[in-house]
Amino acid sequence: MQIPYTLQFINLLAALLLLIAFAMLAQRRILSLINLFAWQGALLAVSTFIVAYSTNQHHLYYSAGLTLLLKVLLLPWLLHRLINRLNVRWDVETLINIPTTMLVGIALVIFSFNLAAPISQLAEGITRGLIGIALASVLLSLLMMLTRRKAVSQVVAFLALENGLFFAATSATQGMPLVVELGIALDVLVATFIFGVFFFQIRETFDSLDITHMEKLKDD
Amino acid sequence: MDDIVILPLDVIGWSVQFWIVLGAAGLLLQRVPRLINDVIFPLSALVSLSLAAAGLWALAVAPGVMVLPLGLPDLPFHLRLDPLSGIFLILLGGASFGVSLYSAGYFKSMAGGTLGLLCLQYHLFLVGMTLVLLADDAYMFMVAWEAMALASYFLVTTDHSIPDIRKAGYLYLLIAHVGAIAILLSFGVMQGGNGIAAYTFDAMRSAHLDPFWSSAAFLLALFGFGAKAGVLPMHVWLPEAHPAAPSPVSALMSGVMLKTAIYGILRVTFDLLDTQLWWWGVLALGLGLLTAVFGVMFAAVQGDMKRLLAYSSIENIGLLLVGIGLTIIFHVYGKDALAALALTATLYHSLNHAMFKSLLFIGTGSILHATGERNMGRLGGLIRRMPWAAALMLVGVLAISGLPPLNGFVSEWLLLQAFLLSPGLPNSYINMLVPVAAAVIALAAALAAYVMVKFYGVIFLGQPREHALEHAHDADIWERIGMGWLALACVVLGLAPVFVVGQLDHVSQMLLGAQLGNAAGNWVFLAPVDTERASYSPLYFLLAVLGVMLLASVLVRHLYHGRVRRSDPWDCGFPAQTARMQDTAEGFGQPIRRIFEPFFKIEREVPSPFDTHPRYHGQSDDRLWYILYLPVKHLTEKLSSLAGMLQHGRIHLYLTYTFVTLVVLLVFV
Numbered sequence: 110m111q112i113p114y115t116l117q118f119i120n121l122l123a124a125l126l127l128l129i130a131f132a133m134l135a136q137r138r139i140l141s142l143i144n145l146f147a148w149q150g151a152l153l154a155v156s157t158f159i160v161a162y163s164t165n166q167h168h169l170y171y172s173a174g175l176t177l178l179l180k181v182l183l184l185p186w187l188l189h190r191l192i193n194r195l196n197v198r199w200d201v202e203t204l205i206n207i208p209t210t211m212l213v214g215i216a217l218v219i220f221s222f223n224l225a226a227p228i229s230q231l232a233e234g235i236t237r238g239l240i241g242i243a244l245a246s247v248l249l250s251l252l253m254m255l256t257r258r259k260a261v262s263q264v265v266a267f268l269a270l271e272n273g274l275f276f277a278a279t280s281a282t283q284g285m286p287l288v289v290e291l292g293i294a295l296d297v298l299v300a301t302f303i304f305g306v307f308f309f310q311i312r313e314t315f316d317s318l319d320i321t322h323m324e325k326l327k328d329d
Numbered sequence: 330m331d332d333i334v335i336l337p338l339d340v341i342g343w344s345v346q347f348w349i350v351l352g353a354a355g356l357l358l359q360r361v362p363r364l365i366n367d368v369i370f371p372l373s374a375l376v377s378l379s380l381a382a383a384g385l386w387a388l389a390v391a392p393g394v395m396v397l398p399l400g401l402p403d404l405p406f407h408l409r410l411d412p413l414s415g416i417f418l419i420l421l422g423g424a425s426f427g428v429s430l431y432s433a434g435y436f437k438s439m440a441g442g443t444l445g446l447l448c449l450q451y452h453l454f455l456v457g458m459t460l461v462l463l464a465d466d467a468y469m470f471m472v473a474w475e476a477m478a479l480a481s482y483f484l485v486t487t488d489h490s491i492p493d494i495r496k497a498g499y500l501y502l503l504i505a506h507v508g509a510i511a512i513l514l515s516f517g518v519m520q521g522g523n524g525i526a527a528y529t530f531d532a533m534r535s536a537h538l539d540p541f542w543s544s545a546a547f548l549l550a551l552f553g554f555g556a557k558a559g560v561l562p563m564h565v566w567l568p569e570a571h572p573a574a575p576s577p578v579s580a581l582m583s584g585v586m587l588k589t590a591i592y593g594i595l596r597v598t599f600d601l602l603d604t605q606l607w608w609w610g611v612l613a614l615g616l617g618l619l620t621a622v623f624g625v626m627f628a629a630v631q632g633d634m635k636r637l638l639a640y641s642s643i644e645n646i647g648l649l650l651v652g653i654g655l656t657i658i659f660h661v662y663g664k665d666a667l668a669a670l671a672l673t674a675t676l677y678h679s680l681n682h683a684m685f686k687s688l689l690f691i692g693t694g695s696i697l698h699a700t701g702e703r704n705m706g707r708l709g710g711l712i713r714r715m716p717w718a719a720a721l722m723l724v725g726v727l728a729i730s731g732l733p734p735l736n737g738f739v740s741e742w743l744l745l746q747a748f749l750l751s752p753g754l755p756n757s758y759i760n761m762l763v764p765v766a767a768a769v770i771a772l773a774a775a776l777a778a779y780v781m782v783k784f785y786g787v788i789f790l791g792q793p794r795e796h797a798l799e800h801a802h803d804a805d806i807w808e809r810i811g812m813g814w815l816a817l818a819c820v821v822l823g824l825a826p827v828f829v830v831g832q833l834d835h836v837s838q839m840l841l842g843a844q845l846g847n848a849a850g851n852w853v854f855l856a857p858v859d860t861e862r863a864s865y866s867p868l869y870f871l872l873a874v875l876g877v878m879l880l881a882s883v884l885v886r887h888l889y890h891g892r893v894r895r896s897d898p899w900d901c902g903f904p905a906q907t908a909r910m911q912d913t914a915e916g917f918g919q920p921i922r923r924i925f926e927p928f929f930k931i932e933r934e935v936p937s938p939f940d941t942h943p944r945y946h947g948q949s950d951d952r953l954w955y956i957l958y959l960p961v962k963h964l965t966e967k968l969s970s971l972a973g974m975l976q977h978g979r980i981h982l983y984l985t986y987t988f989v990t991l992v993v994l995l996v997f998v
């Protein structure tokens with residue numbers, strides 16, 4: 110059976126998404142991290158657009174546009190502004206060294222593909238088999254959150270996690286109702302603002318964005 | 330003409346809304362405390378009165394039902410007003426009328442901000458209690474129950490700057506919540522897994538549970554409501570929280586809130602569950618007897634007047650539980666006339682206790698304001714300084730001691746009649762238990778009188794033990810009106826038992842399908858079951874008492890020789906006598922402490938005879954606290970510290986927990 114071009118293309122995009130997830134895991138510089146995040150958002154927008162085209166669901170066009178606007182333009186711009194204001198363009202310090210992180214990441218991908226295999230059997234439509242990738246990128250983002258020391262990179266990881274979820278929603282299950290997507294998009298935006306406020310607060314309190322300082326807040 | 334029909338439930342609905350408005354107004358008016366005292370509390374008292382009237386009205390008409398458009402989507406609040414709710418609404422309205430009037434005077438010295446908050450919480454407390462009585466589904470009931478618990482917690486901790494009061498409040502909140510969980514579970518059992526639609530009491534009534542699950546529901550309800558009522562062994566919060574709260578709040582908590590727990594037990598046992606088992610009755614009876622004797626025993630050794638009253642409340646709750654147990658036993662064995670007698674005694678005593686305990690608690694409030702002293706060892710001779718408070722409290726003291734012709738006598742007499750009239754029940758164990766239980770009740774009643782002699786004697790009679798007491802001032806006009814109302818209620822409930830029993834019959838009819846009625850058939854004599862056995866007429870009794878007193882005074886006047894010689898009493902050869910040499914609260918309770926010594930954990934510090942500055946210290950503690958509560962506390966602390974090891978304060982570690990949990994769940998699910 111000939112696989113439709115659209116599905117092939119989405120598969121390609123999924124592979125790229127995973128690649129970017131790994132790239133983010135390996136990236137040491139915050140500036141590049143944000144750029145990678147923007148690229149991930151762009152991939153997401155394109156894949157949503159293709160799903161919309163191939164399944165002929167109009168509301169997914171809006172969703173793709175929203176992704177482009179929010180995740181490729183607005184959020185990276187906000188984060189850029191933030192790191193300029195905070196003056197934290199230097200290297201990201203990791204808790205575990207990067208090769209080890211990558212190895213753990215590979216193990217996670219294998220794990221999530223195994224896990225997704227029975228679920229993919231149930232899925233229908235053009236996008237089965239993508240659930241594994243989506244799950245893998247969610248887990249990789251979570252891993253990134255675990256291993257980073259600075260608050261800014263944790264927020265980027267959080268946003269990337271949301272990207273993975275969004276990919277699972279649009280590509281694997283052909284999209285959520287528009288209302289839900291709007292809600293999530295708004296949540297992400299609000300969360301970014303709140304994190305921004307927190308950054309300033311953390312820096313004011315500890316003179317640093319290193320969240321290991323927050324151990325002092327523990328109640329003995 | 331009849332296009333607008335007003336039902337009792339409507340009146341109550343308006344009253345509740347008006348209370349909420351009054352509470353909010355109190356918060357807004359905190360800059361003008363005078364307005365709160367002189368306008369809001371009296372208005373609130375009027376609302377109480379309308380509530381009591383609506384309750385009385387509801388006894389005679391068919392149950393009213395209402396569905397409120399509030400609550401969660403698809404889970405509206407259901408209200409129902411039936412005779413059982415009606416009786417307790419009368420209790421709530423009647424007691425809170427007096428207490429609210431009293432509050433108008435009592436809180437005069439309080440600062441505006443605190444007063445505003447207190448006014449809000451006071452009204453929310455009243456609203457919570459009202460809604461508990463009206464709730465007709467588990468959801469509404471729990472919401473109202475928790476509102477009541479939280480409002481009363483904040484009222485208890487009004488003086489939250491004092492660490493002991495915060496501690497007392499915490500203990501109260503803790504036990505209240507443990508009880509609430511048990512109540513919730515009990516409702517869950519009664520819902521019987523029939524889905525969310527079965528949360529209404531109507532569905533629970535029609536559901537049929539097998540004996541095992543019925544028993545589970547009953548035990549959970551008994552535990553949960555018992556925790557609120559102060560039944561052994563969940564009584565520990567009561568003697569801590571009552572002295573901590575401002576006096577009107579103690580009055581409401583002891584007089585009314587404890588009764589909502591009694592209401593809950595009655596509601597679950599007789600209304601929501603369709604079968605009862607005989608051993609439930611025995612359990613309730615046994616617990617009630619233990620609670621009653623325990624409460625009165627500890628009341629006898631207390632030196633703090635509000636703690637004494639709190640323990641006395643425990644005793645009265647025990648008596649009520651005995652009545653409930655007896656009702657269950659009679660009902661199970663088909664002796665419904667006797668069951669109605671026991672139930673009537675229980676309800677009657679609930680009403681009575683609400684009136685006289687509220688009266689005594691607010692009375693202690695006046696004493697506290699006048700003297701700043703709760704320790705009875707530093708009071709004394711107040712009858713001359715505070716004649717009004719002394720006279721009104723005397724009524725309460727006589728009533729709680731169970732002396733005719735006041736109300737306490739009627740209900741205790743009815744309860745004892747229920748014991749004495751119990752013919753051979755088919756279960757021989759219970760037949761053996763009943764006389765013993767009656768004897769224990771008699772013991773508790775006698776000790777209660779002893780406690781009240783101590784309470785009144787040490788505070789009001791004799792000489793002032795401190796110089797500061799010379800400046801004690803009497804209760805002000807609002808306080809007098811409030812206390813006067815409750816004293817009047819004690820007298821009326823005592824003098825009109827036939828009327829009261831007639832009203833209570835509506836409840837017996839509803840719960841048991843039988844009425845007590847009045848065998849004497851006229852309004853002067855009350856004769857439960859049979860005129861041949863026993864009958865009582867408070868009016869004749871009162872007339873006889875008055876007659877004897879009149880005769881005595883006339884005789885004295887005529888036979889008295891008129892020669893007076895004043896001299897010092899014999900001083901045992903020890904001329905330097907001070908007011909501190911009178912019998913103290915400690916001394917008065919000492920025989921009881923000796924007799925029941927094994928039950929107390931006594932700590933005493935007795936000075937040596939050669940000590941020039943002798944200090945005496947004595948304290949009788951509750952053994953149950955050490956046996957039951959401390960091990961639980963230690964276990965909880967241990968478990969908490971184990972759980973605390975998880976907490977490092979490192980975000981990465983927390984994220985790792987999340988991550989590991991997620992992966993593990995993904996693997997296994």
